[in-house]
Amino acid sequence: MSENGLLLAIKNLRVVFYTEAGQVRAVDGVGLDIQQARTLALVGESGCGKSVTALSILRLIPDPPGRIAGGEIIFKGRNLLQLAESQMRNIRGNDIAMIFQEPMTSLNPIYTLGEQIVEVIKLHQRLKGRPAWEHAIEMLRLVGIAEPEQRARQYPHQMSGGMRQRVMIAMALSCSPAVLIADEPTTALDVTIQAQIMDLLKELQQRNQMSIMLITHDLAVVAENADDVAVMYASKIAEKAAVRDIFAEPLHPYTQGLLRSLPRLGGKRRRLEVIPGSVPDPLHFPTGCKFHPRCPIGHADPRCQQVEPGLLEVQPNRWAACWYAPGYEDKINEK
Amino acid sequence: MTERLQKAKKPRHSENYWLNVWSRVRRNRRGFTGLCFVGFMLLVALFSPLLATNQPIVCKYQGKWYFPAVVELFQSRGTGPHWINKSPPFNLPQFDAKHQLDPQAFAIWPLIPYSEYEQTANFLSPPNRWHWLGTDELGRDLAARMIHGTVVSVKVGFVSMGIAALIGIAVGALAGYWGGWVDIIISRIIEIVICFPVFFLILAIMVWLEPNIINVMIVIGLTRWTSIARYARGEFIRIKGQDYVIAARALGIGHLRIMFRHILPNSLAPVMVSITFGIASAILLEAGLSWLGFGVQPPSPSWGNILRTAYDSLGVAAYMVYPPCVAIFLAVLSYNLVGDALRDAIDPRLRKAA
């Protein structure tokens, strides 16, 4: 992996939610690295904690009921979790920006698109009035919206989902952030629009040399767009590697299961593979390795049932959290 | 491995919709308090002749047992068991006198040993040992009148909203189910009726009628059906589109049966909320009407006309103001609490499970 430079490092992040039914550890000791001008994909099923991880970077976790319970998020030499709120506000939308899953509801219905983009421009840059408006229109043009001058005066309900997501991207990028967090940006859109949006993001990344943290559950999107991949399961990272390595030789049984379950064109017609069982209830995580009840290797193994494997770098830039990952035993013995 | 994973969880209890609603209401502390007070009011109203009357509940006089207040309870509630004796009135001072004549005499008196109509000599007296809330300008015990006024409020609340509910549900069901012109016309009517301030409308009709409790109940019922109708209509429209109704139609089931048996039971939840708030408003309206003099007429007690007397004698009888105010406030408050608890309990999230 080329050393583009580590831009944002998450270390040992823990986020807890306090609910009526008890305490939920949504994120438990997660560590991630985001390199400059590269895309990190954070993959996992619904409920594994990936969105919470993303929201924690900008400290947008609703408190109550949630709380960041520990860890560090180092960005440009500072620990974001220790900054004052006013300092965080300077970073939001400015150095780190975020776009969300539901473009239909993520824009305020009573303001025009132009007004909403101008708002963030005025906030973080020294532009006012006419120049700010021009910049907003430029951004709309950049994301591929035709006739941006007219569109800027329109309201969200007058646009389609794909266009709204473009507007969200325009808004997020208007202050040229170093990191863009994209939380399932295309899940709510049609497949053809999906491709357009992902292409747009790639193009903008190239232009601005921006890092992207892409949250998704869609492995196809990962294959096409990511440079590095982190697989998350039940509040922990199961495996981390560069994208080619993950797809060529997945080390963790969960990743293997995910890849096996992708339908393939051509070849023999077989039944679709599934990972048996379902994602565990966060209030009642299994003991030991959280994946063991569904794991072909671990479900009968006493060690997997009782002791949770930590995330270790079993090969250069390949991390896995599984007793049976190749190189794992050696790594333990090394210590 | 598959057998282990397929171990299903058996449901622990019945998932009946209304049981769910009830348990949710019970858990809501405020709503439950409101419900308790409503129950308390109902009990007071039901047993009012036992609580405040000038007859003893049970007494033994000259060797015979009498149950005057109990008899009065049954008689005022419609029936009368003939085999229990009720002798000529045993008013308190008289009974003391009789007690001197017959030392064996013994009685258990009701909590407030005065009737609501009985006039004594100490009028306009503030609360004291004999009259816990004081007396009014004719010497009638205020506590007794308040207790019997509860009967009025409870009756008006339930009966008038019963009428309103019947009309409202019928109208709303028709509008919601048939749609089209019927719906347009009915919605117009509802819009028009809503334009009239309720009090003005009720008074305008009461001006032709004899002011008594029955007419009050009818008129309130005839004017307060609109919000119930709207909820019923909304529910019918919503449920009409559900699959089980379409399936019923496909089976050839007639309209009336579908409306009554399939849609109506499922539509009741928001309607119940509306009815609960309606009871609070009916109590308010009756008290207001009685205050103005167009509701329950003296000497019959109603919280409204007790308040009126208090208002008329503000300078000299300040103590009279508080009991009716507190009573009306608590009654309205508790129905509001129950209504809110109901509304929270029939949350749409719960409905999806139904």
Added chain:
Amino acid sequence: MFNYIVRRILIAIPTLLGITLVTFVIINLAPGNPAQFQAQGIMDTRVSIRVYEQLSKYYELDKPIHVRYVKWLGRLATLDFGDSMSTDRRKVTDKIKERLWPTMSLAILSIGFSLMLSIPIGIYAAARQNKLFDTLSSTILYALYSVPSYVMAVPLILLVGVQWDLLPFQGMVSDNYGQLTAGGKVVDLVKHYTLITFCFSFGAWAYYSRFVRQNMLEVLRQDYIRTARAKGLTERRVIMRHAFRNTLIPLMTLLGLLLPEIIGGSVILEVMFNWPGLGRLFFESMMARDYPTIMALSFVTACLVLLGTLLADLSYALVDPRVSYD
């Protein structure tokens, strides 16, 4: 936008006709033989035959019903409500005209005050959800909301008016109003307005506050609020510019809905405070069995309510961009 306004006004016209129809129906509630109704104990025995005859003449009960309705509509259009049957025998229209302003001023003042006071409370309570201010104000507001206006009025009059003698509670002006200076007149008016305006408005105030709080909480849960925070806006800006503007919109329709309640409550309050408004006129007319005035008042108030609702809907259209382009 213009289409919307025009359409909305057009829809109001059949409602207006409907109001006239309902009023007409109520007027004709006592057709036929009053003696018969009295015998059945349904109609009030105080409706004497003489009164009935006067009514018959005024409403031309001998003519067929549709003719009567049309003629009555014609009279309405010219605002001719006939002569009052009270002892003063004046034109009903005049009586209403002179009582209109005292009631309308109360309605406007109470809506205005309750709006102004409730919005800050509602926003603050929502912003500091479940903290002390919120729980405390929620409880107090809930209690206030459950108190009917006259139940609040009587103890208030007792304490403030009688026992502590702070404010007057009878009439709109004092007896010596004519001799006061201009400044004195203003002070006198304000003093008289205070108690009754409070009684008129506290219910609406409690309701609005709770509504604003409730609505703000819902709005604050929306995705676009999360987007606004992700843009780096201060919490205050998020609440005022993004959340509150969205709450303002349903608040407008609420105004129209509460208007009939406020006007309806005027009867008891105006009698209690001896206030020379429409409500007390209604009461006096009821006592005197002055049917033309009663009918006229019902009609006028219904129209006022219709007007209020119309204005509320129109202002809604002005504020919510989603509506304009329908």
